[in-house]
Amino acid sequence: MLKISDQEFQQLSQYIRSQYGIKLGPEKKTLITGRLGNTLVAKGFESFTVYFKYLMADESGEAAFELLNKITTNHTYFMREAAHFKCFQEKVLPWVKATSPLDARIWSAGCSRGQEPYTLAMVMQDCVGHNKQQWNTQILATDISAQALTAAREGIYPAEEMVSLPDRWRKTYFQPLGDGRYQVSQRLRKELVLRSFNLMNQQFPFRKPFHTIFCRNVMIYFDAPTKKHLIQRFYRHLAPGGYLFIGHSESLGRDNEGFRYVQPAVYRKE
Structure with missing residues (x-):
């Protein structure tokens, strides 16, 4: 397995932070080595420095997406x-x-492999009932x-992830x-509009x-300024009275950025 120097780690972590808002402190050096080292060797890279040059030169974006994955x-x-879905x-x-x-606009931001938006879709189906054809x-x-998006499109899950x-x-x-x-039924899969999206977009x-907007357990990767700017963008793109759901290990900060606390990890735009 390739080893990563402090300089190489700093170079790579700064790139990840600037492009995707993900903060990787020194304690993540072992994680980076473990997740990338063998792959780099298999692809013939002699060092993380050589890999970084390849990453910077790749205009297709495939190298960056592979890194993120x-x-x-x-x-x-x-x-x-579960309290969030209730x-x-x-x-x-x-x-x-x-x-x-007739027009419910719901966004699962950071949907991972699809369990969250599919659960929301099932709750929605219960809500609209026989009026399904009249609702968006x-x-x-x-x-x-x-x-993650490929897995969400396929909608295939092991039984142990469905016990609840x-x-x-x-x-x-x-x-x-x-x-x-x-596998999630085809009619429920049609209820999701799956898109690639970088929350760092200004x-x-x-x-x-x-x-x-559901954005749960995503901001734990971000530093304070990045998180603050993201919350401000969420606020601008919520309807008055709209709800923001975040992870239980996350918070909006002291001033709540214009949101009113509803219950743990749930806020409402005022």
């Missing part, structure tokens, strides 16, 4: 932080029905990892593949404001 963690499961069902959707009937229920689901789902959802929205894995290309 290696260093980001996409571990999640269905119904993670809040979405009991508070958010009734408000959307009352204020913007599609959910925007974005991630920077091409690998209600039985009726498993029977209605999943098809057993016979090998301990299940401008978000959305014409209409969202009623709800």
Whole structure:
């Protein structure tokens, strides 16, 4: 396995931070070596310096996406932080029905392998019921990892990631593949609009404001200034009264950036 020098690590970590907002402190040096070292050797790179030159010279973007897929963690499961989905069902959707009937605009930012937006889609189906044809229920689901988005499109998950789902959802929205894995039904997969998106973009290309943004366990990778700017952009792209869901290990800071606290890790635009 290749070893990375302090200078090489600083060079690579500064690039990752400037391009993607991900902060990698010195304690992550071993992680970088472990996740990239063998791959670099297999591809014939003699050092991390040579690899970095290749990364900078690659205009296709493939090298950068491969790097991201290696260093980001996409571990999640269905119904993670279940209180959030209960809040979405009991508070958010009734408000959307009352204020913007037939057009629910939901964004799962940092959707990973799709468990979060698929859970939101199932909650939505329960909410609209027989009025499905009259509603725009599609959910925007974005991630920077091409690998994660591919997994979300396939919608195939092991049984152990689905243990928290209600039985009726498993029977209605999943098809057993016979090998301990299940695939999300095609009709539910159609409810997601999956897109590659970098949250570090200074401008978000959305014409209409969202009623709800889920961005959970993403900002833990960002430093304070990056997180502050992202929260400000979320605020601008939420409708008045819109909800922001973040991870339980995250916070908005002391001033909450114009949001009002609703419950743990849930805020509302004032």
